[in-house]
Amino acid sequence: MSHKLYAVSTSRRQLLQFSGTGIAMAVLGITIPRMADAAAAPLEISQKIIIGKKVGKDDWPQYVPANLSLPAKRLIQVTVRCYDDGPADIPTGYNIVRGTVDGTMRVIKGTPDSISAQDGTVVKQIGFKDTSHTFTVNGESFFMNVPVPPLSTVVYQFMTPAAGSYPWQCMAACGTGEGGWAGAMATDGWMQGTITVT
Numbered sequence: 001m002s003h004k005l006y007a008v009s010t011s012r013r014q015l016l017q018f019s020g021t022g023i024a025m026a027v028l029g030i031t032i033p034r035m036a037d038a039a040a041a042p043l044e045i046s047q048k049i050i051i052g053k054k055v056g057k058d059d060w061p062q063y064v065p066a067n068l069s070l071p072a073k074r075l076i077q078v079t080v081r082c083y084d085d086g087p088a089d090i091p092t093g094y095n096i097v098r099g100t101v102d103g104t105m106r107v108i109k110g111t112p113d114s115i116s117a118q119d120g121t122v123v124k125q126i127g128f129k130d131t132s133h134t135f136t137v138n139g140e141s142f143f144m145n146v147p148v149p150p151l152s153t154v155v156y157q158f159m160t161p162a163a164g165s166y167p168w169q170c171m172a173a174c175g176t177g178e179g180g181w182a183g184a185m186a187t188d189g190w191m192q193g194t195i196t197v198t
C-alpha cells in the first residue's frame with residue numbers, strides 16, 4: 001500500500017515538473033516535438049499468427065499483418081495472438097526477449113478478444129521448447145526478438161528506430177522442406193516481412 005502511494009506522489013511530482021517546463025516553453029515560444037512524442041501514450045497495434053489452412057495453404061503459418069508501417073522514434077505496443085498450436089525448433093537464444101521496453105513481454109494463455117493490463121505474466125524469456133514463432137529484427141542498429149508460445153497472446157512495447165526499412169524474420173523453423181526453412185519461412189508476407197519506419 002505504501003509503495004503505491006509513493007508511486008502516485010512521484011508521478012504527480014513529475015507531472016508538475018513537466019507542466020512547469022511546458023509553461024516555460026510556451027512563454028519562450030519553443031516546442032520540443034520529441035519530448036511530446038515520448039510522453040504520448042503508446043501507439044497500439046495488433047498482429048495474429050494464423051495457420052495457412054485458413055487461407056488455402058496447408059501448414060503455412062502467417063503473421064497478419066506481416067508488413068508494418070510505423071512512425072519513427074515512437075513507443076509502440078504490440079499485441080500478438082498466436083492461433084498456432086505447436087512449437088518449432090529455434091537457434092540458441094531466440095527464446096529470450098530482446099529489444100523491447102525493459103526486455104520484457106507479457107504472456108497470456110489463449111487468444112482472448114479483450115485483454116486487460118493485469119492479465120498474464122511478465123517474462124524475459126520462454127521455454128526453449130515452447131516457442132511457436134518469433135518476431136525477429138536482426139538489424140545492425142535495431143535488434144529485437146519476441147518469442148511467441150503456441151496458443152497464446154503476447155503483449156510488448158518497443159521504441160521504433162530512425163526512419164528506414166527494417167526486415168524481420170521468424171527464427172522458428174515453422175516452414176516446409178528439409179529443416180523447416182522453406183515455404184512460409186522464405187516468403188515475404190508470411191514468416192518474414194518489413195517494418196517501414198517513416
Ligand SMILES: [Cu+2]
Pocket residue numbers: 061132133134170171172173174191
Ligand atoms: Cu514462424
